[in-house]
Amino acid sequence: MNYIVTTTINIPVLLKDYVNDFNEFGHDYLVVVAGDLKSPPETRDFCSKLKNVVYLDVDDQKGLFGSLAIYDHIPFNSVQRRNFGYLYCVREGIGKDDILVTIDDDNFLKDKDYLGRHNKNPFLTGSMFESGRTAWFNPLELFYDELIFHRGYTFFERGKNTLPEIKNSKSLIAVNAGLWEKNPDVDALTRFKGLSGDYKVKREEPVILGRNAWCSFNSQNTAYLNDFWITAFLCPYIGRYDDIFSSYITKRIADKLGYCVSYGQPVVVQERNVHNIYNDVMLEIHGMSLTDNFVGFLSELNIKSSDIAGCYSEIMEGLRRDFVPYSFDKGGHPFARTKWDISEMPKGMALWLDALEKLKR
Numbered sequence: 611m612n613y614i615v616t617t618t619i620n621i622p623v624l625l626k627d628y629v630n631d632f633n634e635f636g637h638d639y640l641v642v643v644a645g646d647l648k649s650p651p652e653t654r655d656f657c658s659k660l661k662n663v664v665y666l667d668v669d670d671q672k673g674l675f676g677s678l679a680i681y682d683h684i685p686f687n688s689v690q691r692r693n694f695g696y697l698y699c700v701r702e703g704i705g706k707d708d709i710l711v712t713i714d715d716d717n718f719l720k721d722k723d724y725l726g727r728h729n730k731n732p733f734l735t736g737s738m739f740e741s742g743r744t745a746w747f748n749p750l751e752l753f754y755d756e757l758i759f760h761r762g763y764t765f766f767e768r769g770k771n772t773l774p775e776i777k778n779s780k781s782l783i784a785v786n787a788g789l790w791e792k793n794p795d796v797d798a799l800t801r802f803k804g805l806s807g808d809y810k811v812k813r814e815e816p817v818i819l820g821r822n823a824w825c826s827f828n829s830q831n832t833a834y835l836n837d838f839w840i841t842a843f844l845c846p847y848i849g850r851y852d853d854i855f856s857s858y859i860t861k862r863i864a865d866k867l868g869y870c871v872s873y874g875q876p877v878v879v880q881e882r883n884v885h886n887i888y889n890d891v892m893l894e895i896h897g898m899s900l901t902d903n904f905v906g907f908l909s910e911l912n913i914k915s916s917d918i919a920g921c922y923s924e925i926m927e928g929l930r931r932d933f934v935p936y937s938f939d940k941g942g943h944p945f946a947r948t949k950w951d952i953s954e955m956p957k958g959m960a961l962w963l964d965a966l967e968k969l970k971r
Contacts, residue, residue: 611708612639612725613839615695618715619648619883621656627719629660635723640702642666644695647686666694674698678968680961683846690844690852692829693962699839700969710839712829717878720791727876728833730783734872738779739771740820744909747773747825749817749873753789754809761797761894762826762854764901773823781818784838784869785860788831790880795828797898798850798890816874821865824905829853831878834860836869840918843962847954850890851897855904855955862908863921896950900935907933923963930956 612632616622622643632639643657645667657665666674668686671694675681678697684690692712699710709729721727739747746767750758759768794809819825829852834842841860844852861871911928915921935952 611704612637612711612729613699613702613704613708614639614641614711614713615644615692615699616641616713616715617644617646617689617692617695618653619646620715621650621653622715623656624715624718625657625660625663628713628724629663631719631722631724633661635726637725639725640664640699642695642698644671644691644693644698646688646691664698666698674701675965678961678965680958680965683958683961685846688846689829690846693844696839696842697965697969700966704839706837708839710834710842712832712834712842713878714830714880716881716883717790717831718881720879721876724876728786728788730786730835730872732782732836733780734783734786734816734818735778735780736816736818736872736874738776738781738818738820738870739773739823740776741773741822744822744824744906745773747771747819747823749819749825750789750794752817753811753813753874754794755812756806756809758794758796758800758809760826761795761828762851762857762897762901763797764905765898766902776820779818779820781820781870781872782868783818783835783872784864785827785857785871786816786833786835787827787871787873788833788876788878789874790831790878793880793882795830795880798887798894799898801887802891811874811877814875816872818870818872819861820870822909824858824861825871825873826854827857827871827873830880831876837918838864838869840966841922843959845955845958847951847958849893849897849950851894854897854901858905858908859922859925862911862913862925863918866913866921867916867918900952903935904933919963919966922959926956926959926963929959
């Protein structure tokens with residue numbers, strides 16, 4: 611079964627093409643659209659006309675999940691409402707053999723058989739890169755003519771890739787991170803400088819990151835395989851790094867359990883929603899400064915569990931107990947103080963695990 615989750619501040623007209631594609635290629639699927647206060651009231655009627663599409667407005671979310679402690683932790687007018695879409699999938703019985711695909715409401719369909727391209731379970735063959743120690747690798751270098759980096763990629767390790775390539779590697783995949791044409795998901799400082807134009811993906815073969823090879827991925831056009839949807843939770847109060855730090859947690863668990871992260875197909879076209887770039891810079895700059903500290907902490911954390919939920923719980927406890935970031939916003943602008951509090955991350959992770967446990971009973 612394929613579970614597709616998105617949030618929206620628009621009428622999600624892009625879903626019509628996705629649903630037609632799913633039906634054309636005979637996939638079993640459920641699309642869950644998590645609304646917000648800004649979602650147009652016409653969204654429910656639009657979704658009701660599409661096969662296997664469920665729309666959850668804020669009242670639905672409260673009715674279904676208001677009794678869970680996590681409900682009050684998730685703010686309105688935030689992409690983290692997507693978490694309630696995830697919880698709906700848990701309520702519907704998502705399991706190890708299913709995949710969870712996350713898209714944004716500006717990710718328009720490009721490739722046919724979208725779900726077939728995402729579902730590489732259990733193995734994928736391609737070029738794999740790994741390291742004996744913590745190292746950074748930029749898959750986008752191999753997909754685009756211009757050197758760009760995923761939003762959330764460290765600013766301190768932006769040189770050329772140096773890890774050796776293992777060709778035709780057969781890898782067990784935790785996450786397949788699809789890419790984007792036209793307007794890629796790069797960091798706000800890069801956008802502030804200016805992007806060059808209409809970006810195209812030039813490569814079909816996937817790029818696979820194995821043990822100790824680090825790169826971020828986001829919640830756009832991303833598929834969680836092999837039960838790794840457990841790690842998809844988006845923590846509030848860490849700016850635009852909710853999906854970024856989540857991706858690093860996922861990668862650490864994948865490394866521990868012998869899984870890899872793949873990048874490449876399928877490709878979507880991002881018709882990017884309107885953003886205030888200055889606000890985006892403010893919401894990303896703390897994460898930029900913390901990335902290497904955060905990844906270094908994860909790399910050195912001694913994880914003993916042999917299952918995904920157990921590893922996630924150990925990381926949560928480690929962050930709560932031992933992660934001490936320097937103070938970024940002390941005495942600063944109220945904007946920063948209300949948007950960034952890394953101590954909220956293990957709190958949210960604990961509430962997420964509690965919600966999963968209660969919904970699975």
